Amino acid sequence: xxxxxxxxxxxxxxxxxxxxxxxxxxxxxxxxxxxxxxxxxxxxxxxxxxxxxxxxxxxxxxxxxxxxxxxxxxxxxxxxxxxxxxxxxxxxxxxxxxxxxxxxxxxxxxxxxxxxxxxxxxxxxxxxxxxxxxxxxxxxxxxxxxxxxxxxxxxxxxxxxxxxxxxxxxxxxxxxxxxxxxxxxxxxxxxxxxxxxxxxxxxxxxxxxxxxxxxxxxxxxxxxxxxxxxxxxxxxxxxxxxxxxxxxxxxxxxxxxxxxxxxxxxxxxxxxxxxxxxxxxxxxxxxxxxxxxxxxxxxxxxxxxxxxxxxxxxxxxxxxxxxxxxxxxxxxxxxxxxxxxxxxxxxxxxxxxxxxxxxxxxxxxxxxxxxxxxxxxxxxxxxxxxxxxxxxxxxxxxxxxxxxxxxxxxxxxxxxxxxxxxxxxxxxxxxxxxxxxxxxxxxxxxxxxxxxxxxxxxxxxxxxxxxxxxxxxxxxxxxxxxxxxxxxxxxxxxxxxxxxxxxxxxxxxxxxxxxxxxxxxxxxxxxxxxxxxxxxxxxxxxxxxxxxxxxxxxxxxxxxxxxxxxxxxxxxxxxxxxxxxxxxxxxxxxxxxxxxxxxxxxxxxxxxxxxxxxxxxxxxxxxxxxxxxxxxxxxxxxxxxxxxxxxxxxxxxxxxxxxxxxxxxxxxxxxxxxxxxxxxxxxxxxxxxxxx
Numbered sequence: 001x002x003x004x005x006x007x008x009x010x011x012x013x014x015x016x017x018x019x020x021x022x023x024x025x026x027x028x029x030x031x032x033x034x035x036x037x038x039x040x041x042x043x044x045x046x047x048x049x050x051x052x053x054x055x056x057x058x059x060x061x062x063x064x065x066x067x068x069x070x071x072x073x074x075x076x077x078x079x080x081x082x083x084x085x086x087x088x089x090x091x092x093x094x095x096x097x098x099x100x101x102x103x104x105x106x107x108x109x110x111x112x113x114x115x116x117x118x119x120x121x122x123x124x125x126x127x128x129x130x131x132x133x134x135x136x137x138x139x140x141x142x143x144x145x146x147x148x149x150x151x152x153x154x155x156x157x158x159x160x161x162x163x164x165x166x167x168x169x170x171x172x173x174x175x176x177x178x179x180x181x182x183x184x185x186x187x188x189x190x191x192x193x194x195x196x197x198x199x200x201x202x203x204x205x206x207x208x209x210x211x212x213x214x215x216x217x218x219x220x221x222x223x224x225x226x227x228x229x230x231x232x233x234x235x236x237x238x239x240x241x242x243x244x245x246x247x248x249x250x251x252x253x254x255x256x257x258x259x260x261x262x263x264x265x266x267x268x269x270x271x272x273x274x275x276x277x278x279x280x281x282x283x284x285x286x287x288x289x290x291x292x293x294x295x296x297x298x299x300x301x302x303x304x305x306x307x308x309x310x311x312x313x314x315x316x317x318x319x320x321x322x323x324x325x326x327x328x329x330x331x332x333x334x335x336x337x338x339x340x341x342x343x344x345x346x347x348x349x350x351x352x353x354x355x356x357x358x359x360x361x362x363x364x365x366x367x368x369x370x371x372x373x374x375x376x377x378x379x380x381x382x383x384x385x386x387x388x389x390x391x392x393x394x395x396x397x398x399x400x401x402x403x404x405x406x407x408x409x410x411x412x413x414x415x416x417x418x419x420x421x422x423x424x425x426x427x428x429x430x431x432x433x434x435x436x437x438x439x440x441x442x443x444x445x446x447x448x449x450x451x452x453x454x455x456x457x458x459x460x461x462x463x464x465x466x467x468x469x470x471x472x473x474x475x476x477x478x479x480x481x482x483x484x485x486x487x488x489x490x491x492x493x494x495x496x497x498x499x500x501x502x503x504x505x506x507x508x509x510x511x512x513x514x515x516x517x518x519x520x521x522x523x524x525x526x527x528x529x530x531x532x533x534x535x536x537x538x539x540x541x542x543x544x545x546x547x548x549x550x551x552x553x554x555x556x557x558x559x560x561x562x563x564x565x566x567x568x569x570x571x572x573x574x575x576x577x578x579x580x581x582x583x584x585x586x587x588x589x590x591x592x593x594x595x596x597x598x599x600x601x602x603x604x605x606x607x608x609x610x611x612x613x614x615x616x617x618x619x620x621x622x623x624x625x626x627x628x629x630x631x632x633x634x635x636x637x638x639x640x641x642x643x644x645x646x647x648x649x650x651x652x653x654x655x656x657x658x659x660x661x662x663x664x665x666x667x668x669x670x671x672x673x674x675x676x677x678x679x680x681x682x683x684x685x686x687x688x689x690x691x692x
Contacts, residue, residue, distance in 0.1 A: 012067070013264060015291025016034060018488065030486075047061075091124070095122075131506070173193045218260065289460075377428070386669060456478070468635055623655070
């Protein structure tokens with residue numbers, strides 16, 4: 001008899017930890033408050049709850065896939081290990097000097113973010129490689145050992161090694177690693193040639209420093225988690241979601257924890273791409289709003305857009321360039337401090353500002369009754385009638401409406417001379433406009449028109465705000481999937497095993513070297529495939545080839561996708577044609593007479609995506625049964641209106657709730673504005689569209 005598949009997906013967020021278990025075709029989920037001191041406690045609690053719902057023992061679980069914000073939070077909050085950087089003489093201050101780019105050109109008092117490591121924690125060694133990887137100045141153990149002696153005496157737990165041009169020739173970095181292993185065997189070591197073998201030393205040095213900074217923390221956490229799960233009788237393999245939208249082994253995750261920095265949001269994008277495939281949608285706006293942040297991602301042809309550099313810990317209200325660049329494969333999304341726990345205040349200009357500071361789960365919004373005194377987005381949603389105070393998180397929590405109203409009045413209402421509902425309206429409009437503006441900018445940067453897109457909304461708070469967001473963006477349709485409140489955790493269970501290997505090797509089309517290219521891509525393919533085989537020994541593995549190209553003299557590249565044949569039989573004319581085609585799509589025209597350069601080569605090895613059957617869509621054949629009504633504030637009308645309340649589980653296929661309406665479930669609530677109506681589709685999705 002074949003053993004039944006039992007898979008567990010776990011997403012640790014800033015406020016809630018989401019847990020989903022799939023037993024065959026059946027799915028059960030729960031949300032528990034994140035336990036910051038020991039995050040594994042919330043996982044064990046959630047696992048026990050879903051196992052009880054499914055009627056199984058934890059020992060029957062045969063696969064666990066986990067994503068977490070712990071790595072991101074450690075970087076933002078600067079609570080990583082005591083870390084040192086060893087770099088090339090003359091490059092000690094690279095991570096502090098940053099680049100010439102200013103994220104606020106006209107701010108004369110611009111304050112640049114502090115580097116992750118202060119100057120006294122950065123050490124140098126002689127030795128030098130040139131831009132072609134040729135050794136200019138030798139490096140020997142005699143030069144390295146005195147530096148390591150100083151580092152050992154200072155008591156560092158983790159060491160990052162980032163030498164100039166090591167992405168082309170890693171001989172010096174490996175020698176430094178060998179000396180560290182001999183003289184400091186208990187310290188953790190990260191080499192930039194392994195973590196991020198790419199050009200641009202500022203991004204590469206930051207990436208290896210970040211990896212070293214969080215490595216002891218993540219290794220300890222993953223070890224504790226594995227131990228706790230074994231104590232519960234769980235003996236299956238544990239995998240981690242990485243930022244690029246795939247799954248890696250717990251061993252690889254512990255070695256390269258910087259790849260986990262966007263693991264939770266990546267799971268959400270994979271979830272949205274899976275829904276897009278079900279409905280045959282080629283243009284989708286993924287909207288994931290949880291307790292701490294909101295994430296927006298463009299998905300074309302059922303594939304999330306990816307990037308190889310992104311920023312964490314932005315200090316100027318999430319302005320591009322004001323954070324720490326991390327050079328790893330990542331799903332490209334915009335993330336803003338707009339979650340259910342995001343706190344509001346009145347600034348010096350008497351304007352309402354929301355986020356990025358969040359109440360998290362401790363103490364949480366004022367309505368949680370845990371000591372929070374500042375109003376959060378959840379407090380505004382409660383006062384505006386979007387939430388049922390007696391049935392929050394499936395009835396596991398009771399919300400205090402009076403506490404929300406008091407916090408809104410004290411912090412916003414009194415300074416601005418308005419009552420609590422008006423303050424709540426102002427707060428909600430500010431946060432919705434922040435998200436709408438972020439989506440507009442992201443679309444413009446990618447040359448897209450959002451009116452052609454369908455929104456897929458998930459996360460605990462997204463269905464509360466999706467309808468209003470669509471009104472602001474001119475988006476006609478939004479899908480709220482079943483399990484939307486735990487969407488990222490479900491996305492983990494839909495993700496393939498994958499790993500992207502990349503390397504910087506500079507080449508121009510005028511000096512095109514087919515044999516060198518074929519060897520390089522073959523080596524990268526073998527490296528990426530090896531990581532995937534470490535997770536899955538039997539499935540077929542597909543390879544996706546990508547090169548990053550630009551015109552000579554340009555500062556940044558664009559990604560160009562190649563077929564297997566184009567990659568393994570490289571031809572300069574084909575490379576040029578593919579580059580010009582994509583360049584014209586982005587910028588409207590090609591540049592004649594300019595040579596073209598290739599800077600980065602990439603191969604992503606992945607197991608095949610699961611086959612997704614198309615959903616036979618229902619246009620709406622009956623009216624949904626309403627259980628009650630309550631007053632709901634409709635911002636487009638600027639007033640409270642009576643809204644029908646419908647239980648999502650009671651909606652049959654084709655049942656339609658006409659706005660204003662509230663559709664409730666255990667993990668979230670869907671708000672249907674007066675301008676929309678919502679129909680339940682055969683797969684459980686709520687399909688919200690403009691009223692005819």
